[in-house]
Amino acid sequence: MAIRPAEQLIHKAAWLYYAHGLRQDEVASQLNISRASVAMYLRKARETGIVNISTSTQLFTDDVMARRLEDAFDLGAVWIAPENAYLADPSTDIAVLAASVFLELVKKGDRIGVAWGRTVYTIADIMSYADLQDVTVVQLCGNLGAPYSYRPDQCTMEIARRLNAKGLNFYAPLVLSTEDLAQGLRAEPVIRDQLAGIADCDLALYSVGAVDADSHLVKCGALSAGEMEALRSQGAAGVIAGQIIDAKGEVLDCSYNRRVISAELASLRAIEKRLMVVQEDTKFEPLLAAIAGGLCTHLVVGAHMAERLLQHAGAASKKAS
Amino acid sequence: MAIRPAEQLIHKAAWLYYAHGLRQDEVASQLNISRASVAMYLRKARETGIVNISTSTQLFTDDVMARRLEDAFDLGAVWIAPENAYLADPSTDIAVLAASVFLELVKKGDRIGVAWGRTVYTIADIMSYADLQDVTVVQLCGNLGAPYSYRPDQCTMEIARRLNAKGLNFYAPLVLSTEDLAQGLRAEPVIRDQLAGIADCDLALYSVGAVDADSHLVKCGALSAGEMEALRSQGAAGVIAGQIIDAKGEVLDCSYNRRVISAELASLRAIEKRLMVVQEDTKFEPLLAAIAGGLCTHLVVGAHMAERLLQHAGAASKKAS
DNA sequence: ATGCAAATTTGACTTTTGTCGAGAGCCGTG
DNA sequence: CACGGCTCTCGACAAAAGTCAAATTTGCAT
Numbered sequence: 001m002a003i004r005p006a007e008q009l010i011h012k013a014a015w016l017y018y019a020h021g022l023r024q025d026e027v028a029s030q031l032n033i034s035r036a037s038v039a040m041y042l043r044k045a046r047e048t049g050i051v052n053i054s055t056s057t058q059l060f061t062d063d064v065m066a067r068r069l070e071d072a073f074d075l076g077a078v079w080i081a082p083e084n085a086y087l088a089d090p091s092t093d094i095a096v097l098a099a100s101v102f103l104e105l106v107k108k109g110d111r112i113g114v115a116w117g118r119t120v121y122t123i124a125d126i127m128s129y130a131d132l133q134d135v136t137v138v139q140l141c142g143n144l145g146a147p148y149s150y151r152p153d154q155c156t157m158e159i160a161r162r163l164n165a166k167g168l169n170f171y172a173p174l175v176l177s178t179e180d181l182a183q184g185l186r187a188e189p190v191i192r193d194q195l196a197g198i199a200d201c202d203l204a205l206y207s208v209g210a211v212d213a214d215s216h217l218v219k220c221g222a223l224s225a226g227e228m229e230a231l232r233s234q235g236a237a238g239v240i241a242g243q244i245i246d247a248k249g250e251v252l253d254c255s256y257n258r259r260v261i262s263a264e265l266a267s268l269r270a271i272e273k274r275l276m277v278v279q280e281d282t283k284f285e286p287l288l289a290a291i292a293g294g295l296c297t298h299l300v301v302g303a304h305m306a307e308r309l310l311q312h313a314g315a316a317s318k319k320a321s
Numbered sequence: 322m323a324i325r326p327a328e329q330l331i332h333k334a335a336w337l338y339y340a341h342g343l344r345q346d347e348v349a350s351q352l353n354i355s356r357a358s359v360a361m362y363l364r365k366a367r368e369t370g371i372v373n374i375s376t377s378t379q380l381f382t383d384d385v386m387a388r389r390l391e392d393a394f395d396l397g398a399v400w401i402a403p404e405n406a407y408l409a410d411p412s413t414d415i416a417v418l419a420a421s422v423f424l425e426l427v428k429k430g431d432r433i434g435v436a437w438g439r440t441v442y443t444i445a446d447i448m449s450y451a452d453l454q455d456v457t458v459v460q461l462c463g464n465l466g467a468p469y470s471y472r473p474d475q476c477t478m479e480i481a482r483r484l485n486a487k488g489l490n491f492y493a494p495l496v497l498s499t500e501d502l503a504q505g506l507r508a509e510p511v512i513r514d515q516l517a518g519i520a521d522c523d524l525a526l527y528s529v530g531a532v533d534a535d536s537h538l539v540k541c542g543a544l545s546a547g548e549m550e551a552l553r554s555q556g557a558a559g560v561i562a563g564q565i566i567d568a569k570g571e572v573l574d575c576s577y578n579r580r581v582i583s584a585e586l587a588s589l590r591a592i593e594k595r596l597m598v599v600q601e602d603t604k605f606e607p608l609l610a611a612i613a614g615g616l617c618t619h620l621v622v623g624a625h626m627a628e629r630l631l632q633h634a635g636a637a638s639k640k641a642s
Numbered sequence: 643a644t645g646c647a648a649a650t651t652t653g654a655c656t657t658t659t660g661t662c663g664a665g666a667g668c669c670g671t672g
Numbered sequence: 673c674a675c676g677g678c679t680c681t682c683g684a685c686a687a688a689a690g691t692c693a694a695a696t697t698t699g700c701a702t
Contacts, residue, residue: 007380008380011376011377011379011380014376015376015380018374018375018376019376019417019418019421020413020414020417023687023688023689024688024689025688025689033651033652034651034652034653035652035653035688035689036651036652036653036654036689036690036691036692037650037651037652038689039689039690039691040650040651040690040691042689043690045376049377050376050377050379051374051375051376051377052373052374052375052376052377053339053372053373053374054339054372054373054375055332055335055336055339055340055366055371055372055373056332056370056371056372056373056452058332058371058452058454059328059329059332059336092341093341096340096341097340100340107428131377131379133379344657344658344659345658345659345660346658346659354681354682355681355682355683356658356659356682356683357660357661357662357681357682357683357684358680358681358682359659360659360660360661361660361661361680361681363659364660
């Protein structure tokens with residue numbers, strides 16, 4: 001390499017360009033390098049989080065519907081992604097919004113709990129880089145054994161990477177074959193400490209899974225489609241951090257749940273800010289369950305889902321007008 | 322106007338451009354407007370604080386000198402603006418850095434105390450816009466009667482405007498002609514409340530003034546050059562929020578100070594983060610006094626001043642090596 | 643030492659963005 | 673209802689930023 005473009009140099013370029021408002025060629029002559037290099041440094045600066053470009057998510061909360069949702073379900077804050085055939089992919093829109101909201105909620109020194117799933121990974125993937133100091137990202141549940149693209153540890157690490165934060169992975173499988181083994185493993189100091197540390201998080205990021213054959217739990221082989229169906233008839237309403245919850249948002253009493261290594265719901269509820277993001281319209285019931293269980297304080301959904309939620313709330317309260 | 326380019330539209334454009342990464346012409350076709358309009362919206366979005374571009378000030382604190390200063394003077398954080406003949410105006414560099422640091426320190430819901438002076442106004446002037454919610458900017462001291470460019474209320478309002486925050490001005494003159502009148506005015510409910518509210522601030526921004534004929538106090542006619550000189554011989558070492566302090570950073574016992582309507586130093590010390598910014602090298606002694614008086618926890622200075630401070634600290638501790 | 647590989651820098655080119663003045667729509671006023 | 677004044681919009685041009693392949697430099701292993 002010619003001269004390692006020390007972080008120092010990138011920083012200087014970014015500083016002159018973004019803070020002082022110089023043009024790239026001015027920066028180039030200040031630093032005695034070519035303008036092309038400056039352009040490259042600036043890209044790096046953005047990718048590293050040395051410069052932060054964030055757009056306010058205000059308008060998505062200012063929405064009337066968002067306010068009504070907050071009231072109806074007693075949520076701290078709701079963001080609604082408009083699905084006005086804006087962009088090619090509406091679910092990307094939700095993820096982009098969620099990433100912005102997430103970055104807005106993170107503060108220096110925070111401890112962040114991250115679950116897994118397609119939604120979480122999508123968010124991690126499009127999230128812009130930031131240079132948070134002293135941030136720790138902890139994995140909320142055990143890993144899936146199978147090599148799978150949206151693995152819990154991947155979600156955790158990717159988000160940690162984007163934030164320039166420390167990632168704390170869970171070195172245990174999500175689900176074990178016997179309850180005894182799971183219990184034993186939970187008692188292991190390493191695991192126990194990690195589980196205990198979850199309640200100390202300041203912020204959690206997760207989605208909720210549906211109880212059907214499309215669930216990642218089935219795709220990863222943690223449960224068969226048949227077992228899933230059976231659980232459904234036993235009252236399973238959704239999946240949170242790898243655990244099956246019922247319609248009230250409580251852990252379902254079943255063998256599977258007892259074999260899982262994951263954050264206790266009580267620990268999750270102890271987290272101040274619980275950001276739940278739901279992309280698919282099909283996850284209506286799981287979301288209701290999660291809300292009922294007090295598992296989310298901050299919610300990001302699409303307009304369509306928001307409407308359904310409001311309708312449901314209206315019907316439930318039986319108040320005409 | 323043709324169609325008020327509702328904030329909504331600006332926001333949408335900013336969202337598509339900055340969050341989704343579309344090009345301006347793509348945004349234009351999405352929104353069915355010309356690309357030129359998009360460019361204009363985006364500028365407005367930046368000016369309004371709907372989008373935030375901030376560059377990390379990390380590197381300025383990472384400096385070895387900054388660390389040594391923090392240790393030597395027991396400060397929370399120090400930022401040093403390099404004065405390597407980088408830019409035309411070194412003091413602008415300090416102000417730009419200070420503005421970034423300030424924005425980094427502000428949080429939603431904060432209450433911010435702002436003093437006045439050339440430095441503070443310069444910072445306000447170059448500070449980029451932000452869209453903080455529920456932020457209140459309070460004026461730390463009374464106003465100068467004379468129409469003067471760096472008036473306390475101007476500093477307060479300008480910063481409030483940049484932050485999209487509420488500005489709380491002080492409707493009293495900085496200095497009165499008799500001590501009795503000052504005392505009476507301080508007891509006025511409006512004034513008393515404002516003074517009492519200062520200790521509740523989360524963040525303060527000020528500089529320190531020199532005790533000489535160039536002081537704004539002299540230029541505004543609050544004190545004559547002769548009086549200033551006299552105060553100097555009585556031990557005046559600097560000016561904070563319109564008050565004269567001695568070398569220990571305490572309020573100097575003099576008639577002038579008793580006639581001033583301003584934040585008590587105790588209130589200032591009660592503020593968690595006290596950001597002091599010093600541009601001029603001539604303010605060495607005033608700065609020492611302010612530091613001695615515990616009036617700053619966060620400091621932004623130029624490299625030259627930083628060196629002088631370190632030399633002083635080294636000499637004071639008499640430790641060779 | 644010497645050469646290879648990787649990474650950085652650069653100049654030239656293309657694409658994207660910023661800006662200006664002209665024009666058009668809206669509003670209050672005479 | 674015509675008229676200025678105002679702001680917003682658009683097209684066209686100028687400026688700036690992004691990009692690529694080639695050249696250069698450097699680190700490292702042989």
